[in-house]
Amino acid sequence: MNKTKISNHQLFALVANFTLGTTVISISSNVVSLAHQDAWISALISIAIGIPFIWMYYYIGKLYPGKSLIDILNAAFGKWAGWILSAIFVVFVCYLDTAQVIFYVGNFIRNEYMTETPLYALNLLLAIGIVIGMLYGLEAIARAAEGFIVIVSVLIIFSLLLNMKNIEPLNLLPIFEKGIVPILKGAFSLSSYMTWPLVILLMIVPTSTDNTIKTRNSLFAGYLWGATINFLCTIMSLMVLGSTITARSEYPAYMMAKEISVGIIDRIEGIISFSWLVTEFIRILLYFYAGTLGLAQLFRIKDYKKLIMPLGLVMLMYSGVVYPNAAYQAKWDTTTWVPFIATFGVILPILILIIKKFKDVSRQLK
């Protein structure tokens, strides 16, 4: 049914972009507010936490080759329960996140650049871009991601290097001041944005890649690449800004880039916001693609592209609704979101694996 194929290098770029989006500029401040100056340890730990999950997502895809998450849920939980779970997945994971990330981007531009512009005007431009990207299809998105990840990595690393003269390594001390618990809290908070949402790749990986060891390797490589850049950004903003300012600013990586002043290179924070926007764009596209594909499969619609334009309108309208204000956003991001995405990113894949193994064993017994 779905003939689109993406190469392993394109998968690497998609995963890396997805991992970088959201986390690198705004979530690191949540992590720092939980773990204080030890947030860089949290970032390291959450890289480690992520590896078994990435492996698990890949393994599920290998157990059900050529099937998307919707089919997998149907096969594992039966027709009705599977359908309901899929519907929840499509609406609350994919579409809610699409709207939320659109809000993130619009809100960032409104906070930092155009304070008097209405949110919808900014979101509209982004939504148009997303709809156009979706109409071109997954191959085009993946090819764009391939180019983007190079630009983004170079720009972020460039801005980190320019910040080397502002660093204050003593800001990282003392290590383990409040024990391991805050560090773990920070690590799970980071994982809930960096690792577990990658479960949406189950809509893409089993059907659109060749599902070999190389696929697994590019999943790992993409994840590690994104997570490492995120780790570098976290540790640099801690060293440049200190833990209090990092925790209390909305966009610490952006604030850190404002500090750059090397010779004539000055006021170049724009490159950080540019690279962040690009990664967020890919992240939104992946959420939106997974959601639209899922919706089409739920109602057995053959041509999902027909639904993109009206769905774009709905997403645009919801982007101004999902976060009524900054306080709601802060509460949602640090409380409800974490157990919610854990349900889909942790519990559900484990259940699928257990059921599959159980069925295999019982079949053998018969």
Added chain:
Amino acid sequence: MSLLSFILASVFSVVLCIVEIPKMRKNREKKELVAFLIILFYGLALVGMKCLKIDIPNPADVLVAVYSPVVDLIKVALE
């Protein structure tokens, strides 16, 4: 301003219908047509609600309500 944006959204929808519906009819894609129309009218309804300053229910609130016991449990467990 709000009236203008509603008119713009309506114009967009009408154009979309004019362009897309004949194609779908020609290909006999009945399900696509139904889903397309439902989603489009849903989107238009959202625009209308926004323009009339009616609060659109936030889907995230459902999750907040469902997960609040879990969140409380985690909070207790961590302290």
Added chain:
Amino acid sequence: MKLKRILSLLIVFIMLTFCLSGCWNSRELNTLAFVTAMGFDRTSNGMQLTIQVLNPRTIASQKSYNEPSVVVYTEEGKDTLEIIRRLSTESPRKLNGTHLRTVIFGEDFAKDGISDVLDFFSREHQNRTDLYFAVAKGITAYEVLNTLTDLETNPSFKLYSSIKASDEIWAGTESVKIISLINSIVSDGIDPVLTGIEIVNSDEENKTMEMLELIASDPIKIGYLAVFQNDKFVGWLDENECKGYNFLIQNVKSSVGYVESERTGRITIEVTDVKSKRTVLLINGEPVVSVIIDIKGNIDTVAGDFDITKAENIRLIEQLSEDKITKMCYKSINKAQKELNSDIFGFGEVIHRTYPKLWSTMKDDWNYNFKILPVNVKVNFKIDQIGIISKSFFAKES
């Protein structure tokens, strides 16, 4: 069919023009007034805000106008942004803060705490993080901003560049940016310092262009350090204490000093490299801070006929410098501990970093604990080069 397609494309294009027509709140350059410096003073009605705005005519044009390059506006009120907006009744253009360089606090204003203002500067999206802060010594910020200067056409750039320059080549001051300022206010174990600004020969007539051309030197001078306790100003460090402070926190890029004694005469030394290491030891469970400062210097001037080619004489100069710098350091530590009771050296942070558990018991009462904290200073001075001549040409042959 084709007509429909053209029609629909046309409508899409028309709709696109609505969103591609540029920024919502676009402002043209000729409707903006660029604020380059701000001053805060305490008055009976709340506060007085003074701003310096660039005079675009003197900058944009090639020929030089005989008028000051900045315009000064001032207004009283309760809140920063409220005053800025009210100033728009005086200024014909909308004030724009993106090019703000220097912020000056009046002494009285700083005594009441500067954290409200800092919150404004870090929250407003227009403001950048590379501004420098200073405190006006003995005068109001209004007077500082109303004084014209030589050498740089724009007085606030003069402030900005002299804060930066004196930080680099003279150990007597320290430049403070907003990030480090906020960090030292919020953390318990360190208190901030800010550069002080004073006006030498502050005559009323200085304000006119003609008078400025007559006097030789710039009236605005950077010196002294304003010491804060949390966000409240408590007192000044004079030049020697400032130097001691800067040696202690390793903030000296380069500086000049001299030693003088009967045997050696006056010998001027340029300090080229300073490394200071602050450690905490526990003696009977009580923290003792020790600071080891390694300094390298070059001999610049030998006044008199002291023979600096001999190794033991070099050692003598080193010892004299060590004594002098140690004295300066103890002087500033004493002042901070006994008189101002403000931990500007960050000794609390050093304890926090080495003994986090001990720190959690001390930090609530840190003001008292800092007062009785024993501090040892050890200075190792090493003379690197003695210049391109060995013995002074004017020394008598012995």
